[in-house]
Amino acid sequence: MRLYTLFGATGIVYLLVGFVALRVVWNLGEGPEAWAAVLEQLENPIYIAFHALALVSVVFVAVRFFRLFPKAQPAFIGPVVPPPRPILHAMLYAAWIGITVVLSAILAGVIF
Amino acid sequence: MSDAKTMKLVITRFDPDVDAVPRTQEYEIPVQPDWKVLDAVNFIKDEVDGTLSHRWSCRMAVCGSCGMMVNGEPKLTCKVALSDYGDELLIEPLANFPVVRDLVVEMEGFMDKFKSVKPWIITAKEMAAEEGTNRQSPAELEVFKQFSMCINCMLCYSACPVVANEPEFLGPAAIALGHRYNMDSRDEGQAERNEIFRGEGTVFSCSYANECSEVCPKNVDPAAAVNQAKLNAVIDWATGLVIPRKGP
Numbered sequence: 407m408r409l410y411t412l413f414g415a416t417g418i419v420y421l422l423v424g425f426v427a428l429r430v431v432w433n434l435g436e437g438p439e440a441w442a443a444v445l446e447q448l449e450n451p452i453y454i455a456f457h458a459l460a461l462v463s464v465v466f467v468a469v470r471f472f473r474l475f476p477k478a479q480p481a482f483i484g485p486v487v488p489p490p491r492p493i494l495h496a497m498l499y500a501a502w503i504g505i506t507v508v509l510s511a512i513l514a515g516v517i518f
Numbered sequence: 519m520s521d522a523k524t525m526k527l528v529i530t531r532f533d534p535d536v537d538a539v540p541r542t543q544e545y546e547i548p549v550q551p552d553w554k555v556l557d558a559v560n561f562i563k564d565e566v567d568g569t570l571s572h573r574w575s576c577r578m579a580v581c582g583s584c585g586m587m588v589n590g591e592p593k594l595t596c597k598v599a600l601s602d603y604g605d606e607l608l609i610e611p612l613a614n615f616p617v618v619r620d621l622v623v624e625m626e627g628f629m630d631k632f633k634s635v636k637p638w639i640i641t642a643k644e645m646a647a648e649e650g651t652n653r654q655s656p657a658e659l660e661v662f663k664q665f666s667m668c669i670n671c672m673l674c675y676s677a678c679p680v681v682a683n684e685p686e687f688l689g690p691a692a693i694a695l696g697h698r699y700n701m702d703s704r705d706e707g708q709a710e711r712n713e714i715f716r717g718e719g720t721v722f723s724c725s726y727a728n729e730c731s732e733v734c735p736k737n738v739d740p741a742a743a744v745n746q747a748k749l750n751a752v753i754d755w756a757t758g759l760v761i762p763r764k765g766p
Binding site: 409410413474477478479480481482483 | 661662679701726727728729739741742745746748749750753
């Protein structure tokens with residue numbers, strides 16, 4: 407029960423992330439000074455620790471999903487046979503790494 | 519009795535004729551290093567307190583009778599070593615089941631759930647003996663073999679958070695059994711069972727906690743069966759929209 411409870415508890419972290427995001431977006435609408443102030447607040451160690459916790463939560467949920475998803479695939483769907491579980495695992499992690507790299511590149515301004 | 523040490527077992531006791539609620543009773547007993555948890559419970563029953571009630575039979579993880587909560591986790595007590603625990607052990611009846619007495623739980627509802635998934639081979643026409651045997655290749659067997667290894671020990675029901683909240687939930691073992699027959703190449707009852715699986719309190723009540731598979735002593739992986747059954751039930755429903763089924 408412990409892992410499942412932990413999985414459910416990550417919902418609280420996402421709720422708080424939502425509140426932080428709303429606050430940031432709200433300050434963006436309040437003008438450049440409010441925006442600069444909120445950016446400064448986000449450099450506070452408490453906010454950094456909170457976002458580190460959010461990152462750990464997301465990784466935990468992703469790894470849990472990747473562990474459970476392949477075995478939920480039926481043995482066959484009509485004539486189609488899904489790839490073996492290790493291949494499905496590899497595909498999920500490859501997609502995750504690929505999307506992370508692309509998003510990081512966009513956020514860093516390397517592309518677009 | 520060489521290498522004997524003592525251990526304290528705290529066991530839930532409940533006599534419906536006397537107790538309003540379950541209570542605990544402590545037993546300090548000598549234990550052997552090679553004992554399983556069941557051996558300790560049997561020792562209490564045989565040597566210390568004959569009034570203790572519990573189920574057991576084969577002692578080799580085949581009959582599925584001796585499931586109990588051991589330190590809060592559902593375990594097949596003939597399979598777990600006493601040496602895996604410290605000097606004190608809490609033994610309770612399986613969670614999520616009504617208690618009949620002490621460590622014995624009511625199984626009737628569980629068996630009714632089993633029957634409801636039609637756990638037998640359904641064919642449109644029964645083969646006559648002279649028509650020969652109904653053959654199955656090793657590859658066809660492999661598709662469902664894992665799900666047929668269930669010993670009905672009920673640990674998965676005890677671990678399932680959905681069963682805890684919705685006792686009417688069909689549950690992991692029954693769904694895994696239905697899925698086992700749906701995957702059987704000799705069976706023609708998939709439409710009937712998928713109709714059951716699309717009903718309330720069945721596969722779509724499962725939140726994929728995976729706890730059933732974590733506690734399964736036979737590696738049946740009921741969580742896989744339940745979630746494969748979800749997809750199959752949806753595919754069967756969608757196919758039925760495009761290609762209407764023949765009447766009964």
